[in-house]
Amino acid sequence: MHNAVDMTPPPVLSDAVTIELNAVLVALTENQPLVLTLEDGTLLPSGPFATEHPTLQIGVRAWVERQTQHPLGYVEQLYTFADRNRPASDGQRRVVSISYLGLTRERLSAGARDPEWRSWYRYFPWEDWRSGPSPLVAETILPQLAAWADAVSDPVLQRERRQRIEVRFGDGTENWNEELILQRYELLYEAGLVPEARQATDRVVPATGTNGQLVPVPGMPMRHDHRRILATGIARLRAKIKYRPVFFELMPPEFTLLQLQRAIEALAGRAMHKQNFRRLIDQQGLVEPTGASTSETRGRPAKLFRFRREVVLERAVAGTKLPLSRPI
Template sequence: MTGCRVSVDTVLFRLGLARLQVLLLRRLRPPFAGWSSLPGGLLHPREELQAAAVRILRQRAGLDDVYLEQLFTFGDPARDPRGRVITVAHIALVPPATPLPAGDASWTPLHALPRLAFDHRRIVDYALQRLRGKIEYSPVGFRLLPEEFTLTEVQEAYEAVLGRVLDKRNFRKKLLSLKVLRPLGRARKVGAHRPARLYRFEESRWEGVRDKGNVFVF
């Protein structure tokens, strides 16, 4: 007895202009020729699921070293008109400076998605829902930021993901109280205003936060 085909699709998020963006590819051939789709591809015979997602992001978008987690497995028997393919969807996050990928790939703002091939719209919707949930109790948000960032940038990331504005004073108070940021003692000067202090996220300090039952809600 042989099985069905298995693919891996990835919803790759990045921040652009204080908006969440998703990486989409333009499909060149049927089915759904001319439509946009998530970067994805078939699982190789001896490949881990996550390794497949990494390989596909490298091949199709020239990206390396991204944060990845499994999202959900979509198995509607009719999701691919060519025949049964179940897909293991993933979420990936990259910092804003990530270079614009090759020709047929582009960053698309989440609020202006075109029609997507297959059930990819459902996958994107679910990915956003999951990201919104997760950012409130885990430090995934920092994966959307460069290594060194300002508090305003963190707040903008949270606002972009959650889709609502947050109170500056409360946000900073909460964020700093978690003691997971290391101040770099430097500031970044941009434009005719007060320079912003730079920080770095210290992964190692996060452990204590979960243990204390402390969460990360704004």
């Protein structure tokens, strides 16, 4: 590397580290957003980055495809971090984790136990607002967070905590921003309301119930920080669907507009107005009718659509608009 004379840091040996790749692999089935898990749903798939992989992305694709027997469509880097909660001083090499978001069209080996596809709302039940405000927020989460805010005596800090709660969770019925899933998880972690927070070494102020005990919020935990990585992936996807047509990779080659709508709603965790959704979709020229219709549903048969070739080719830069506003 370069060595500008007065810029060079004191000669320090850049240490050897080991790279671990993590994947948040997403699929959609029957209006459920699924994520691939291992070991009874407690881990995301991960694997080492090795010499045989020319690039990181090829590394991720290689072992995900081997594990799932399925070609991986869209792959996007999520985040890289080093040594969260892992000490480096025991003679072992430090581990740097690089996480990826992957989208795939169909799930496979349904019912398998390892790997197993699970709805991500098992991990984040409060994030599903498709049929209105999740009662978990108003009834369980907000009261406990309020207690956590009250637990600090300094009025300035208390006000800051209340503000942070309000921005992330709204009031339980309004001002819900589905993109803030990661920030919500992190706040719950900080408040000691998720089980993962107990094992952590850093200072955590646990919330206590009326009997002085920790009362974890419903939602399945994962090992290490994999639930946080999952939240990062969901957040990225929820943000991205609003301006890039990522759902290409999740949909079958032909679909009805309602299927498309339900797919996006599954990702966003919110319902959309049907007529407005259709208007936006065909205004944008993302899809074209195949000419056929389906009568798999009960009512009037729906036209089938496919994504337009030109848009698929340029999906990395093509724009989308959805009747999901970017709140505040």
